Amino acid sequence: MCIRIAQSSTRDSVRRVPLPSSSRISAKLGVKMYRTTRSPMMQPLVNSGMGVAPFFKVTVFEQEHFQGKCQEFTSECCNIHECGLDIIRSIRVESGAWVGFEHHDFQGQQFILERGEYPHWDAYSGSLSYHVERLMSLRPIYCASHMSSRMMIFERENFMGRSVELCDDYPSLQAMGWSMPEVGSMHVQCGAFVCYQYPGYRGQQYIMECERHSGDYQHWKNWGSHCQTPQIQSIRPLTHSRSEVTWAERGAKPHTLLQPAEVNASADTSFKMAATVVQL
Amino acid sequence: MCIRIAQSSTRDSVRRVPLPSSSRISAKLGVKMYRTTRSPMMQPLVNSGMGVAPFFKVTVFEQEHFQGKCQEFTSECCNIHECGLDIIRSIRVESGAWVGFEHHDFQGQQFILERGEYPHWDAYSGSLSYHVERLMSLRPIYCASHMSSRMMIFERENFMGRSVELCDDYPSLQAMGWSMPEVGSMHVQCGAFVCYQYPGYRGQQYIMECERHSGDYQHWKNWGSHCQTPQIQSIRPLTHSRSEVTWAERGAKPHTLLQPAEVNASADTSFKMAATVVQL
Numbered sequence: 001m002c003i004r005i006a007q008s009s010t011r012d013s014v015r016r017v018p019l020p021s022s023s024r025i026s027a028k029l030g031v032k033m034y035r036t037t038r039s040p041m042m043q044p045l046v047n048s049g050m051g052v053a054p055f056f057k058v059t060v061f062e063q064e065h066f067q068g069k070c071q072e073f074t075s076e077c078c079n080i081h082e083c084g085l086d087i088i089r090s091i092r093v094e095s096g097a098w099v100g101f102e103h104h105d106f107q108g109q110q111f112i113l114e115r116g117e118y119p120h121w122d123a124y125s126g127s128l129s130y131h132v133e134r135l136m137s138l139r140p141i142y143c144a145s146h147m148s149s150r151m152m153i154f155e156r157e158n159f160m161g162r163s164v165e166l167c168d169d170y171p172s173l174q175a176m177g178w179s180m181p182e183v184g185s186m187h188v189q190c191g192a193f194v195c196y197q198y199p200g201y202r203g204q205q206y207i208m209e210c211e212r213h214s215g216d217y218q219h220w221k222n223w224g225s226h227c228q229t230p231q232i233q234s235i236r237p238l239t240h241s242r243s244e245v246t247w248a249e250r251g252a253k254p255h256t257l258l259q260p261a262e263v264n265a266s267a268d269t270s271f272k273m274a275a276t277v278v279q280l
Numbered sequence: 281m282c283i284r285i286a287q288s289s290t291r292d293s294v295r296r297v298p299l300p301s302s303s304r305i306s307a308k309l310g311v312k313m314y315r316t317t318r319s320p321m322m323q324p325l326v327n328s329g330m331g332v333a334p335f336f337k338v339t340v341f342e343q344e345h346f347q348g349k350c351q352e353f354t355s356e357c358c359n360i361h362e363c364g365l366d367i368i369r370s371i372r373v374e375s376g377a378w379v380g381f382e383h384h385d386f387q388g389q390q391f392i393l394e395r396g397e398y399p400h401w402d403a404y405s406g407s408l409s410y411h412v413e414r415l416m417s418l419r420p421i422y423c424a425s426h427m428s429s430r431m432m433i434f435e436r437e438n439f440m441g442r443s444v445e446l447c448d449d450y451p452s453l454q455a456m457g458w459s460m461p462e463v464g465s466m467h468v469q470c471g472a473f474v475c476y477q478y479p480g481y482r483g484q485q486y487i488m489e490c491e492r493h494s495g496d497y498q499h500w501k502n503w504g505s506h507c508q509t510p511q512i513q514s515i516r517p518l519t520h521s522r523s524e525v526t527w528a529e530r531g532a533k534p535h536t537l538l539q540p541a542e543v544n545a546s547a548d549t550s551f552k553m554a555a556t557v558v559q560l
Contacts, residue, residue, distance in 0.1 A: 093479070115455035116479035116513040123478040169449045171516065175395035198403040199373070199396035200474075201481040233396040236451065 056096035056140040058113065060088045064120045076139035079104035088135040091118040097143060097192075097238050099207045100124065100135040102226065109226045110205050111135060112194050112238070126196070126205040130226075141238055142211055144191025149237035151193050151208065156184035157219045165189075169236040172199040183232040186223075188215035192238040195223070199233045207238075336376035336420040338393065340368045344400040356419035359384035368415040371398040377472075377518050379487045380404065380418040382506065389506040390485050391415060392474050392518070406476070406485040410506075421518055422491055424471025429517035431473050431488065436464035437499045445469075449516040452479040463512040466503075468495035472518040475503070479513045486512075 056075065062068035062085060069085065077083055081104070091100070093115045102108030109132065111124045118124045121133040143149070153173075155161025161184060170176050173183075183195070188210040197203030206223040209215065217223055220230035336355065342348035342365060349365065357363050361384070371380070373395045382388030389412065391404045398404045401413040423429070433453075435441025441464060450456050453463075463475070468490040477483030486503040489495070497503055500510035 112480050114452040114479040114514075116452050117461045118478060123483055124480070126482075169516070172394040172396050181397045194480075198398060199394040200392050200404070202406075203403055234394075236449070 056098070057094040058096075058098050058138065059092045059094065060085065060135075060138075061090040061092075062087055064089045066090050066092060066117070066119065073138065076106075076137075078106065078137050078139075080136055089133075090120055091124065091135075092116075093118070097141045098138055099141055100138040102132055102134050102136065104136040106137050106139060107225045108134075108136075110207055110224055112141075112205050112207060113138070114238075126203055130204075141192050141207060141209065143238045144210075146237060146239040149191035149193065149239055150189040151191075151210075151215075151235075151237075152187045152189065153178070153183045153232075153235070154185045154187075155180070159185050159187060159216075159218065166193070166235055167237070171201060171234050171236075173233055173235060174199070181233050182230040183220075184230065185219060186217040188217075193235055194238055195232045196234040197229070197231050201234050201236065203231075203233075206232075336378070337374040338376075338378050338418065339372045339374065340365065340415075340418075341370045341372075342367055344369045346370050346372060346397070346399065353418065356386075356417075358386065358417050358419075360416055369413075370400055371404065371415075372396075373398070377421045377423060378418050379421055380415040382412055382414050382416065384416040386417050386419060387505045388416075390487055390504055392421075392485050392487060393418070394518075406483055410484075421472050421487060421489065423518045424490075426517060426519040429471035429473065429519055430469040431471075431490075431495075431515075431517075432467045432469065433458070433463045433512075433515075434465045434467075435460075439465050439467060439496075439498065446473070446515055447517070451481060451514050451516075453513055453515060454479070461513050462510040463500075464510065465499060466497040468497075473515055474518055475512045476514040477509070477511050481514050481516060483511075483513075487518075 057072065059066075059070055059072045060080070061070045067090070071080075071083055071085055073083075080086075080088060088100075091113060093113050095115060097115075098113040099106075100111040100113055102110075109126075109130065111126065113124055121135075125131075125133075150165060150167045152159075152163050152165050154163045164178065174181065186195070186208055188208045190210055192207060192209040192211075194201070195206045195208055197205075204224075204227070206227065208217055208223070213222065220227055337352065339346075339350055339352045340360070341350045347370070351360075351363055351365055353363075360366075360368060368380075371393060373393050375395060377395075378393040379386075380391040380393055382390075389406075389410065391406065393404055401415075405411075405413075430445060430447045432439075432443050432445050434443045444458065454461065466475070466488055468488045470490055472487060472489040472491075474481070475486045475488055477485075484504075484507070486507065488497055488503070493502065500507055
């Protein structure tokens with residue numbers, strides 16, 4: 001059902017895709033961005049509600065490196081055994097953002113899965129200290145656009161103490177001004193975020209969504225059934241519609257090294273430069 | 281030496297710190313941002329060259345959880361044994377971004393280290409399949425501002441084939457339009473980037489810097505002495521001066537849940553809301 005909604009609303013609103021604030025090239029080259037947005041390579045699809053609701057598709061395999069029995073999913077699976085699979089050892093996410101869980105019914109350690117290839121458990125697991133090669137359930141994650149993703153973090157549980165509103169990628173909360181390695185409680189105002197135990201998006205992963213628990217996570221015990229600590233040191237929004245890459249045209253000749261002066265060129269100048277490079 | 285330069289140039293140019301394009305709140309609340317920038321919690325320091333050169337400081341410990349013999353570094357260490365340490369089992373990065381290496385003389389597996397606490401090897405390692413609990417050398421990383429960080433990736437080695445310029449965070453290159461899970465070659469135009477083997481900033485980590493190899497990485501064998509594959513599926517810039525969090529004032533009363541109308545409020549409105557929340 002959710003997929004049909006996403007598809008229909010998207011087809012009607014492809015031209016309404018907002019320019020991500022962080023996409024400097026796209027913002028300066030709107031036409032080029034729309035061209036690439038319409039190309040078959042580009043996946044972000046937009047509706048007028050949460051901002052982004054892509055067509056979700058993931059293929060899971062019983063063996064590593066995409067071998068053995070496989071199964072395709074376009075919506076949630078609460079127990080892979082009920083879908084005819086014994087185990088999941090590799091994953092190819094073809095569209096949308098997903099979250100995998102250690103146990104059935106979306107319990108246990110969480111694994112964020114974004115578009116790309118995960119040839120074995122190591123590729124998506126966040127924790128080495130708690131090493132369990134098991135993914136028993138998975139579901140799509142509904143995100144907002146990069147423009148509107150927003151959450152608040154609080155010093156203490158139950159939304160007490162000083163608070164900070166986040167709307168960007170924070171590979172180190174402490175580097176950005178958060179004075180401690182823990183977070184007391186969180187409220188997701190719009191979209192979905194991934195919180196990580198350690199800086200640089202490492203360690204245990206916790207998916208925080210405004211569509212779950214009303215976006216309220218009063219205590220670290222609410223962050224996930226596997227959560228053992230309030231330690232959170234990096235946070236990033238999950239979004240399908242942030243800056244898209246803009247392809248330069250094909251070229252047979254090698255890239256000409258940039259001159260020092262060009263390094264300081266503005267974003268749109270540098271794009272022209274990039275396009276020129278492969279037309280030499 | 282680099283530290284003295286950073287300190288002096290910074291003190292002279294605190295007011296010249298650029299507003300990150302991705303910092304919507306800061307951009308709309310410049311005064312508040314400068315106030316927090318000057319607070320002791322905030323670390324980003326700016327010079328007029330590369331954009332950002334912070335005061336680098338890291339403390340390493342011989343035992344996990346910041347126990348045992350420790351050593352503080354403010355510049356590179358090519359061999360911890362020569363610094364009187366037998367092994368590094370936990371790390372506290374107090375300022376700047378660092379990269380740790382599996383072997384002395386900056387060889388082997390790379391570990392990106394940003395401000396925060398790493399109580400054991402699991403916290404900063406990127407690869408489970410290649411599990412080696414050793415960090416023998418480390419050095420600071422000089423970054424550009426988030427505004428000016430820029431690199432190009434190419435389909436094939438030696439800067440051949442189609443290219444794309446990157447200037448943002450890309451948790452999934454494929455979701456952003458890159459059609460394959462590999463990258464042929466790279467050129468860092470400004471700043472430093474971390475490239476990851478898998479989506480979502482997972483797997484092997486490779487630090488790419490415009491100040492090393494002239495920013496040129498012609499072949500995956502140049503990405504690092506430990507690199508075994510051209511597989512790159514997520515990339516993000518390393519920067520000290522992107523959006524800073526803006527503290528709301530202290531409050532003793534609990535957070536009042538936001539109303540649906542407020543969820544769609546603009547960024548500066550939402551900040552006022554956040555400030556109000558803790559003043560109830």
